Amino acid sequence: MDYTTAGVRFAGVMGGDGPPVLLLHGYPETHATWHAVAPALAHRFSIVAPDLPGYGQSFVRNDGVWAKRDVATELVSLMQSLGHQRFAVVGHDRGARVGYRLALDFPEQVTAYCSIAVVPTLDVWPAVDREFAKWAFHWFLFAQPGDLPERLLAADPDAFLDATLDHLAHDLSSLHPIAVADYRAAFAKPSVHRAIIKDYRAAYEIDVQHDAADRRSGRKIACPVLVVWPRHQRLVADQGHDDALTPAIVWRRWADDVREVDIDGGHLLPEQAHEAVVDTLLSFLA
Numbered sequence: 659m660d661y662t663t664a665g666v667r668f669a670g671v672m673g674g675d676g677p678p679v680l681l682l683h684g685y686p687e688t689h690a691t692w693h694a695v696a697p698a699l700a701h702r703f704s705i706v707a708p709d710l711p712g713y714g715q716s717f718v719r720n721d722g723v724w725a726k727r728d729v730a731t732e733l734v735s736l737m738q739s740l741g742h743q744r745f746a747v748v749g750h751d752r753g754a755r756v757g758y759r760l761a762l763d764f765p766e767q768v769t770a771y772c773s774i775a776v777v778p779t780l781d782v783w784p785a786v787d788r789e790f791a792k793w794a795f796h797w798f799l800f801a802q803p804g805d806l807p808e809r810l811l812a813a814d815p816d817a818f819l820d821a822t823l824d825h826l827a828h829d830l831s832s833l834h835p836i837a838v839a840d841y842r843a844a845f846a847k848p849s850v851h852r853a854i855i856k857d858y859r860a861a862y863e864i865d866v867q868h869d870a871a872d873r874r875s876g877r878k879i880a881c882p883v884l885v886v887w888p889r890h891q892r893l894v895a896d897q898g899h900d901d902a903l904t905p906a907i908v909w910r911r912w913a914d915d916v917r918e919v920d921i922d923g924g925h926l927l928p929e930q931a932h933e934a935v936v937d938t939l940l941s942f943l944a
Contacts, residue, residue, distance in 0.1 A: 659708065662719075663735035665728070669715035670708035674700025677769075678742040679943065680733065681707040683928075684751020685796075685854060686822050688714035688844050690837040691750060694932035699939060706740060708733070710753060712853020714844045724856035725864045730760035734767055743767065746943055750774040750928050752857055755865070758879065758912065762872060765880040770943060772884040774935070775925050777895045777908040779861050780869035784896040793892075796822070800858035811851040819845040826925045833929055872912075879913035884942045886935065888927055889920040917942075 659670045670689040679699060683691040689707040696705045709716035711729055718724075733756070737745050746769050749757030754776035761771040791798065800807050811818055819842060824830040830838070844850050872878075885905045887893075895908045906918035919938045923931035 661736055661739050663732045665719050666711045666732045667717040668708045668736050672706045674703050674705045676703040678704045678745035680745050680747045682749040682753025682757055684753050686819055686845055688840050690840040691928050693837050695928050695936055698936040713850060724860045726756050726759035727868055729756050730763050734764050744769050746770040748772040761879045761881060768881050770882050774886045774927055775888055777905055778869060778912060779866050781895040781908050785894050790894045800855045801862040807855050808851050815845050816842060828924050882915040883909055883913040885909050885918045886938055887920050888924055889922050891925060
């Protein structure tokens with residue numbers, strides 16, 4: 659796949675036949691995240707799995723802020739250029755954060771939305787504690803001003819990436835070696851470092867401002883929402899008035915039609931629990 663929008667030259671893969679589904683990967687990966695999920699879904703759906711702007715082989719044509727609102731706009735342009743006026747969105751990790759912004763800003767385009775292992779950014783920040791800061795230290799490293807994060811990543815990108823993947827997967831060897839090779843090839847590029855850092859800086863600044871504006875106005879996601887949660891992943895979200903908080907309860911602050919499925923596995927569910935993810939998505943998207 660090689661399609662150019664106003665701000666991005668998108669790379670990735672597409673295939674299959676049926677209603678369109680947009681698959682959005684997370685950090686620090688590429689579209690290869692979906693190597694086991696996409697082929698199974700392609701029997702019933704038209705799958706589009708791009709590298710997020712600046713990640714992988716997707717080239718950002720300007721040097722602006724990596725706001726999720728801007729990324730969502732580029733993705734709508736991509737889907738429309740492929741002839742898909744309405745489509746479902748499935749996002750994991752950073753892709754899920756792009757996905758919910760896409761669903762909020764483009765309700766007439768998004769028919770269904772699935773978030774894998776993510777609750778909205780606005781709900782995360784007030785609940786951050788020492789355990790989250792230790793587990794997700796990169797949220798704070800990448801938010802630092804200046805070029806220090808870029809310099810640190812450039813010093814030994816393979817070591818940083820392998821440590822990150824081993825941390826997220828609990829065992830780097832559990833990931834497919836071809837997918838890992840794709841992640842390493844992408845992560846070796848300074849342009850990818852810059853895009854990732856802009857992604858996290860936006861989540862610290864403009865993205866959360868957009869979320870807060872939606873919360874104040876009462877704006878919600880109009881389509882059905884599925885949250886797929888790793889059964890053993892700790893939920894970090896603002897407690898509000900909920901005594902027994904669950905991911906679905908958090909998402910019901912953002913949508914009226916929300917369902918939750920918990921799956922055994924760690925954070926990288928599309929790779930480490932792909933059969934359960936496929937079964938869950940087939941049921942939801944049907």
